[in-house]
Amino acid sequence: MRQLITLNEIPDGLLDLEADELTTMLSGTTLVHLPGRRREPLFITVLLHGNEITGWQALRGMLRKFQHKELPRSLSFLVGNVSAAAEGARHLPGQPDYNRIWDGRGGSEQQMMSEVVEQMRQRNVFASIDVHNNTGRNPHYGCVNLLEQSHLHLATLFSRTVVYFTRPAEVQSIAMSKICPAVTVECGQPGEPHGVEHAQQFLESCLHLSEIPSHPVAHGDVDLFHTVATVKIPGAVRFGFGDSDQGMDSLDLCFADDLDQLNFQEIPAGTSFGVVCSDRVDHIEVWSEAGEDVGDRFFEVEDGELRTKRAVMPSMLTRDEEVIRQDCLCYLMERMDYYD
Structure with missing residues (x-):
């Protein structure tokens, strides 16, 4: 039975630990509440995916700055899948994806996240930030x-x-968006110093906010895209990339070696994703937001x-075969004008 650990202070020495060392001090998913000048807390989640370490590095850097100072706003932070972080994995075999268990349905992990949401509701949470990397x-x-x-102001x-x-629909930001402004921030690949620096600057900026604006975001301040479909690879499909060691004869689908260069590129109809190596009918699955096969x-x-x-813009295209199996190949987006 997974149980949430709730603390009201940072354990001595915790901020000295790297993500893969946290299990030496934290026995599981841990929610920490800290007081600040403004009562309504900023809520931050890190390590929902154990191999996405930028969030912990940025949070740790920010907290070190305030070790002997009063926080400008109360802060609550959740350190997620520490056991997966110890192994450098998104999640361990037999575990659910910790960013797919926030809808309140299911087993002990889902109930644990429901408890997190309820604690933050009771504390009148100011805003929520979920920090991630991508591959x-x-x-x-x-x-x-x-x-x-x-x-939108929080995101921009x-x-x-x-x-x-x-x-x-089971992600953290959707659950938290029902009770406060919520954003997920994607900070590039794990281990990139710029990603840590950018994330830490953002967290500190949010901690200092007295309020979040309610007036419209200016036209020139946002490039807005709508995710319209998710591309998955069926479990029975054998796939690889241009430099695959498996050889074309053993694959059903061989993607272009540099496929992830198409991320956030508005690509035209007719763009090749790769070579079809077999006569299998369904090489990929594409699911709409409504759950339709499109x-x-x-x-x-x-x-x-x-x-x-058709013309589309992919995001989160990755060459990491484990991530593709656990999650998806990519998302497909279309540019949208909020003001229309």
């Missing part, structure tokens, strides 16, 4: 789940590039290549 080459960007001004404080999505709208096989059928 492909992507710019830094923010994600929102409601097209409300406070959510991190980046002018903002992605709006409503699926998957593969035929977005892809087709032409001259032995898997090609886009």
Whole structure:
């Protein structure tokens, strides 16, 4: 039975630990509440995916600055999957994805996250930030789940590039967006110093906010994109990339070696994703926000290549085969004008 650990102070020595050392002090998912001058707390989650360490590094850096000072605002932070972090894994075998368990349905991990949300509701949470990395080459960007001004202002404080999505519905930011402005920030690949620096600056800026604006975000301050579909690889499909050691004969689908360079590029219809190596009917699955199979709208096989059928913008394309199996190949986005 997974149980939430709740603390009202930072254990001595915790901020000296790297992400993969946290299990020496924390026995599981831990929620820490700290007082500050403004009562309503900022809520930050890190390490929901154990191999995405930028959030912990940024949070640790910020907390070190305030070790002997009063926080400008109360702060609550959740340190997520510490056992996966110890292994450098997104999640361990047999564990759920800790950013897919926030809908309150299911087992002990889901109930644990429901308890987190309820604690933050009772504390009249000011805003929520979930810090992530990704495995492909992507710019830094923010994600929102409601097209409300406070959510957009929070996201643009991190980046002018903002992605709006409503699926998957079990993520932290959707749960928290029901009770406060909420954003997910994507900080590039783990271990990049710029990602840590950018995330820490953003967290500190939010900690100093007295309020989040409610007036409209200016036209020139946001590039807004809508995630319209998720691309997955069926479990039975054998896939690789251009430099795959498996050899083309053993694959059903061989993606271009530099596929992740297409992230956040508005690519035209007819763009090749890779070579189809077998006569398998369903090489990929494409699911809309409504849960409909929309593969035929977005892809087709032409001259032995898997090609886009319409202009799209991918995000989170990755060459990490484990992440693809655990999550997805990518998301497909379309530019949107909030003011329309």
